[in-house]
Amino acid sequence: MSFEEKPRRRKRKHTGRNTLLVILSLVVIAGLVAGGYVWNLGRSFDSKSEKIVDAFPAEETRPEVKEESKDALNILLLGSDTRAVRDEGDSEEFATLPSGGRSDTMMLVHVPSNRKSVYVTSIMRDTWLDIPGVGTAKINRAFASGGVPKAVETLEGLFGVRINHVASVDFEGFKGLTDAVGGVTINNPIAFSPVHAKGYFFPEGTQTLDGEEALVFVRERKAFTGAGGSDYRRVKNQQLFVKALLGQIMSKDTLSNPAKVSNVVNEMAPFIAVDESLNAGKIAEIASSMISVRPNDMEFFTLPNKGPGRSADGQSIVIPDMETIDKFGTALQNDTVDEFVASTDLSQ
Template identity: 65%
Template structure:
């Protein structure tokens, strides 16, 4: 059955045995959204944007050749699509050759596509599971995260633009150390954990069911864990989405936005761990942030790229099977800037 919310459903496939992977990365799936929250604080708008601009690094060659890219449909010309990537500079490679390193030394793992509609009345965040089996231009069928190994960020962008026939406007990557610093700069982030679990380490953290406030180290453990769950990456994606929304709620709270010291500290902690494409400069960040001054966490919708559960490829790899029929509907919604209608039609 189609899976839109990161939930695991029995599709007749046998759940493959998990292989050991160290250094699992998290994706702070709201790099651009964090900026929006930080940059709506009145007179601080452009000064904070410049501070962010000066603190971040650039992703070189983030996009494929222009001739290989789709053009934006007229109906969506004012919408913004941002591809968010994760990296983990603490990770070690133990035979996991499918993970290619990003420019800051981290490795790709999870990604999200953020769609900001032209009316700026909401934000739609689509998690793309790393094992999703797709056509990689020039390389045939493979997992989406293999695109990094084959051609870096540009090939990943090309793969998703080809899948969705939609242009990606910007790319941003964050190292998990920045995620940790962001959480601590906010004084911790409150979540409502739906499932009690213990991190799969001898000295791992235990997360009880219910409301709790996490510090940076605890937050990292919460969003990176997958071995503790029967459905593995599916629950990890749900936890990532839950925590990102909690971060946004904290960032957009009156207590944060009226505290210049906290805002400045958050930018200071966050910016050095972010890499963005060369077109995402201070002016664009401030302009986007200013246009979304009324957006709050309640206006954000999270869902997973439609899939039919897990399976195995012809060569025996464990994969996530994309639901191409529903993905086609999603692609059309992106082109028409009607993702809100797509969300409503699919009960998200």
């Protein structure tokens, strides 16, 4: 692994991550609370969502399942964008997902065996890792060389633990979902005018976004500058928005309204692709086991890294902190992620 490290950025606390699968689970819980809608919601989800065929690598390449973590759950969550156009002059690689679009966002959602918490690890798309059969490259290269199975193989090799499910979500779904809950109120920390969506302006401070505004807000990256600034800021804006969306979905106004719950599922399902085993029944099973989990029980952090740098061939990359990543992998294998989080400074 060869790269030139740039000075570390000042660490900043992340307060939320793009937890769309968790949102889906909570929507199913909402259906259980509403009563009478579970069957229809499940049928709607299964009929409108897509399937990722052959989402996993060959069995002989996969890690063994350890007894300590056999009941834990690891879900690879991917964010794609079918409508966005490649920025002018942007030579970054984007991977096409089964549902169409490009891999802009990647998270590992870990649910421990006791189902009392959720840990969401955001993986920057430019993270410089060893990709089986390819060599050292950006994690996003895994998609370009072998699709979802190669991405799963790469992360399973990195962490030494199996990924149980895969789901991809198209950002286009934000539009209908935001409107389905009556708009989402955010507190925007930095005012900006989107570069590729003329006529929009997001002032600093509290504001309520409708569906189209939400879509523009989570997509924008070129309005931000600085070393690694565009991607880091976009990720933070996506985190900020989805945390607010999660709060809106879990609000009494939504949970007590069966029609609104149904609208949420119907609006989101067409923009979701899942592995063949992750149907509405499995999501309901997962959600039921997590029924006591609330936002305060969720820990969010970025895969440990040393900030931006340059590879030997001049690519702009994110340098992984392999020492800390190895400790995280051991914690995943032993189902002790709670201890890892408690003993590790994960603020960035």
